[in-house]
Amino acid sequence: xSDVIVIGAGPAGLAGAIAxxxxxxxxxxxxxxxxxxxxxxxxxxxxxxGNWWNGIKEAERLQQKTKDLAIDVRCGVSVxxxxxxxxLWNVHTNAGSMKASYVLVATGSAExxxxxxxxxxxxxxxxxxxxxxxxxxxxxxxxxxxxxxANILAFAILTELQLAGIQVDRIVLPEKSPISQEAGExxxxxxxxxSAAHLAPSLLLRFGSVFMKNGLLRKxxxxxxxxxxxxxxxTPLQLRKAAMEIVGKKQVEGVxxxxxxxxxxxxxGSDKIYEADFVCIAGGLYPLTEITAVAGCPFQFVPExxxxxxVHSEWMETPLQGLFVAGNxxxxxxxxxxxxxxxxxxxxxxxxxxxxxxxIDRLLQKSVDYVRDVRQHAPIQFNPGVDEGRQTMKxxxxxxxxxxxxxxx
Amino acid sequence: MNDKDxxxxxxxxxxxxxxxEAIRQGARTITGIKRRTRAGMGLCxxxxxxxxxxxxxxxxTGMKPEDIDPGTDRPPVKPVSFGVLGGVAxx
Amino acid sequence: xxxxxxxxILGKLPERKAISFQFDGKNxxxxxxxxxxxxxxxxxxxxxxxxxxSGKPRGIYCNIGHCMECRVTxxxxxxxxxxxxxxxxxxxxxxxxxLPNAIKRMEEG
Numbered sequence: 001x002s003d004v005i006v007i008g009a010g011p012a013g014l015a016g017a018i019a020x021x022x023x024x025x026x027x028x029x030x031x032x033x034x035x036x037x038x039x040x041x042x043x044x045x046x047x048x049x050g051n052w053w054n055g056i057k058e059a060e061r062l063q064q065k066t067k068d069l070a071i072d073v074r075c076g077v078s079v080x081x082x083x084x085x086x087x088l089w090n091v092h093t094n095a096g097s098m099k100a101s102y103v104l105v106a107t108g109s110a111e112x113x114x115x116x117x118x119x120x121x122x123x124x125x126x127x128x129x130x131x132x133x134x135x136x137x138x139x140x141x142x143x144x145x146x147x148x149x150a151n152i153l154a155f156a157i158l159t160e161l162q163l164a165g166i167q168v169d170r171i172v173l174p175e176k177s178p179i180s181q182e183a184g185e186x187x188x189x190x191x192x193x194x195s196a197a198h199l200a201p202s203l204l205l206r207f208g209s210v211f212m213k214n215g216l217l218r219k220x221x222x223x224x225x226x227x228x229x230x231x232x233x234x235t236p237l238q239l240r241k242a243a244m245e246i247v248g249k250k251q252v253e254g255v256x257x258x259x260x261x262x263x264x265x266x267x268x269g270s271d272k273i274y275e276a277d278f279v280c281i282a283g284g285l286y287p288l289t290e291i292t293a294v295a296g297c298p299f300q301f302v303p304e305x306x307x308x309x310x311v312h313s314e315w316m317e318t319p320l321q322g323l324f325v326a327g328n329x330x331x332x333x334x335x336x337x338x339x340x341x342x343x344x345x346x347x348x349x350x351x352x353x354x355x356x357x358x359x360i361d362r363l364l365q366k367s368v369d370y371v372r373d374v375r376q377h378a379p380i381q382f383n384p385g386v387d388e389g390r391q392t393m394k395x396x397x398x399x400x401x402x403x404x405x406x407x408x409x
Numbered sequence: 410m411n412d413k414d415x416x417x418x419x420x421x422x423x424x425x426x427x428x429x430e431a432i433r434q435g436a437r438t439i440t441g442i443k444r445r446t447r448a449g450m451g452l453c454x455x456x457x458x459x460x461x462x463x464x465x466x467x468x469x470t471g472m473k474p475e476d477i478d479p480g481t482d483r484p485p486v487k488p489v490s491f492g493v494l495g496g497v498a499x500x
Numbered sequence: 501x502x503x504x505x506x507x508x509i510l511g512k513l514p515e516r517k518a519i520s521f522q523f524d525g526k527n528x529x530x531x532x533x534x535x536x537x538x539x540x541x542x543x544x545x546x547x548x549x550x551x552x553x554s555g556k557p558r559g560i561y562c563n564i565g566h567c568m569e570c571r572v573t574x575x576x577x578x579x580x581x582x583x584x585x586x587x588x589x590x591x592x593x594x595x596x597x598x599l600p601n602a603i604k605r606m607e608e609g
Contacts, residue, residue: 032487078487078489079486079487080484080485080486080487080488080489081484081485081486082484083484092484092485094487094489094490110456112460113457113458113461115415115416115417115425115461116415117414117415117416119416119419120416120419120422178464178465178467178468179417179425179461179464179465181464286460288456289479289482290454290456290482290486291486293479293482294482294483294484294486299479301474301475303474307460307474307479308479
């Protein structure tokens with residue numbers, strides 16, 4: 001029997017498993033995908049230093065560590081239920097059930113869809129699907145594509161598609177609706193893009209970030225936004241166009257697009273169909289929490305973190321004894337932060353297990369500080385309010401369960 | 410079903426309009442909408458549409474997002490054969 | 501669609517063994533360690549099933565096992581996710597079909 005079962009072999013799960021195993025705990029890691037790495041696989045971007053962050057290499061590095069530490073990493077295993085008997089957690093999977101004293105749930109996030117009429121046609125996929133197909137499976141997703149939704153994730157993956165030589169014809173917004181919310185409002189989109197301006201340098205060069213922080217000036221800029229869009233490394237970002245329908249008989253043939261005003265209202269009679277053989281829908285990410293929900297973990301709604309989040313401490317401990325969380329399940333952030341959080345969770349498990357009495361408190365505190373440090377230097381920030389969100393969760397924990405380190409039951 | 414319809418739940422092919430109708434008929438929770446329309450009852454267990462359904466519910470009723478209970482997850486959260494569920498070796 | 505054999509940052513794809521598998525009675529070529537979905541897309545196949553009731557075509561959507569849209573029957577086992585399953589030599593894959601006389605199930609509750 002393992003001491004610890006980690007659900008999810010992404011950056012958080014692997015880092016957590018490694019931290020546990022380094023202190024002699026026996027660890028099993030489970031993942032549905034056929035190789036470890038989670039959403040590290042496929043990530044590829046140039047860092048400000050000029051080095052390339054290659055998620056596949058990062059995943060391989062972590063995988064090698066798990067081998068060195070004799071961690072049992074099982075791929076192709078789906079967890080469908082998690083419950084606790086008097087002492088142990090029972091993890092039920094398609095490959096049988098297993099028990100452990102500690103479980104770390106690191107299931108990451110899933111993509112918000114934005115429904116568009118015709119979005120069930122083959123050739124329509126989430127933006128993350130295109131990333132995995134291109135960078136992990138190395139199969140071209142199509143000859144010419146259109147991205148619906150302009151956000152950080154879409155830009156990052158746009159660059160990856162371009163690197164692989166795949167033509168992305170344009171990025172347009174979804175139609176403004178109660179479902180698409182801010183994603184369909186040019187001003188909101190521009191605002192959020194500018195908060196991650198290093199990802200859209202061409203936009204910045206034209207407007208200047210200081211200038212664009214002013215709401216009125218932003219409105220004026222959108223009024224004069226070029227009809228053809230502004231190019232982001234070759235692909236026009238069309239903030240004044242919205243996708244009304246994805247057309248095609250048996251698969252995607254194109255997208256019907258209309259002009260929109262700065263506040264997202266459609267301009268009648270401006271419809272035009274642009275040809276494409278694939279469409280990516282970029283709606284952003286939300287924490288994939290279902291395993292903690294079936295386990296009975298309480299939740300708190302924290303919009304800055306991506307919605308309903310399992311309640312957890314800075315030690316990544318939930319109110320359910322022996323159940324820990326780390327990575328995007330606790331709030332949408334980048335892979336490096338997920339890794340740092342995984343280490344916190346791993347060390348917290350080590351502390352709870354009593355394996356290491358001496359140095360663990362200091363190490364744990366250091367790892368908590370390190371998460372903040374990584375966050376401060378993160379090249380990609382999905383939500384500008386993430387610090388606030390983390391603070392909300394921390395205060396909630398302290399008010400309900402007391403300070404870190406208090407033994408919970 | 411009209412091709413122009415906006416499908417929200419892909420698994421069960423439930424449209425935006427059907428979900429709104431269920432709310433007009435009194436559904437006030439994600440589970441209630443699921444029972445009336447089958448939205449979220451397909452094989453993906455609502456992983457794709459549940460958050461969209463929550464947004465529609467918020468819009469139709471004026472409820473705040475934080476007041477909409479997402480807790481409709483039930484095991485098994487991934488499809489498994491009855492053999493596995495019954496504790497029998499996987500076939 | 502073609503395979504991306506070379507990539508400016510990720511480099512060249514390693515040499516892989518070619519294998520063959522069946523999809524709806526037709527033979528296709530794949531490479532070792534490819535998923536069913538990737539191998540079929542590389543062969544130009546996007547449609548993996550028809551919706552059980554409406555018969556509308558469906559393909560991959562999330563590509564990482566969340567959405568279940570890519571489910572196919574593999575060697576007789578239904579509801580297998582093509583995006584997560586590695587194709588094997590001689591594997592028999594069948595697309596999901598529209599069910600005859602599909603009846604919208606009764607409303608519950």
